[in-house]
Amino acid sequence: MGRSPCCDKVSLKRGPWTPEEDQKLLSYIQEHGHGSWRALPSKAGLQRCGKSCRLRWSNYLRPDIKRGKFSLQEEQAIIQLHAFLGNRWSAIATHLPKRTDNEIKNYWNTHLKKRLTKMGIDPMTHKPKSHDVLGCGQPKVVANLSHMAQWESARLQAEARLVRESRLVSHHYHSQLLNRATAITHPTLPPCLDVLKVWHGAWTTRPGKDIITSAMFNGFFASNNGNLESPTSILKSSDNMLNASTSVGLLHENPFITDMSYVGKPSNVYEDWVKGIMDNSNELNKIIEPIDSTHYVAHDDDSIGFPGFMEGSTNLVTSTVRTNGPDDDNVVGVFEENDINYWRNVLNVVNSPMGSPVF
DNA sequence: AAGCCGGGCAACCGCCGTGCC
DNA sequence: CGGCACGGCGGTTGCCCGGCT
8 A cells, every 4th residue: 555665676776876876966967957856867877766866966966065064153053943943954954054954964963962961951852851950830831831832833834834835936926026116135935934934824823913922932942841842842742732821912013914015024034033043142142131030031132143033022021921021112022041041051052162071 | 903882974764745647 | 536656854774984992
């Protein structure tokens, strides 16, 4: 009943590629494009299955691949994106120019995971392994479960929508932009998960479009206190949590929805945000300010880290911490000490010299 | 010098979603 | 509507190589 294998495993070559095979594949694709992968091997004179050719091309031969050691910025991005996206290597890879998902996956499994483990941080949850140290009580765990569930729900909806849109956008996007001369900035949308589309999806699918749950902040900051799963794996158990009540905070109107002049802007903003991760991770400390012994407030300062992500989200009140935010137009959220410390730890880890006691 | 062991990574496997017929 | 082809994805395997005994 299962599918037939993609190739005749008896007659086709497997294992490491030879330079001659690489050359055949490379020159064929450069001349003809890959076309149908299944048909490619015979046309290119290769005794390989199409799948093997595709993998060899996408993981090794593609001209836009950077090989070699990962930079500190890339490590930071991987850790932060993994906290945000889970084991979704292809999504992570879209934010690391010239790196393949396979390479990132290998690097995570062989380097970063071990480093986080040695730090006492669970590489899957991105939380400290000792829950007792956190002092997280049961109600807080439950609250965050529901927050994460809502975040995950919104994210999945938005991703599904993005996939659908991506198929339409090549046909419609250019004409749409032509009709909106005020907003032409990018010829294409990012070919990947777009966090702002997640927000968009959450806003547009909830009854009140100007309401956002604190789960979104908690999701972004991976603040799933306690023994929770990663944003990806929590999907398995989220169904029964979706009806859990979640306190919400009021937002200003979402400009991406109400102001059509923002057409095209989300991709810019998100790219800026990713660039912010890559370039300005250490700036996190600059936008976090303690308000008492255990709570912190985040300011929305466009001039520093995580640019744009907080746009349209002023005066958010995060229910898990307090009911009133500071009287500051730039305040976008209040976070718990554990979250702030977690991110500081992560950033310290990736910024530590390899010979530091951490390792 | 030889054998063992573990780390790193390229490649493979199997499942899934989508589009086409 | 169902089956199939195809591409994409994440998990896993197995080989290679360097370090250690």
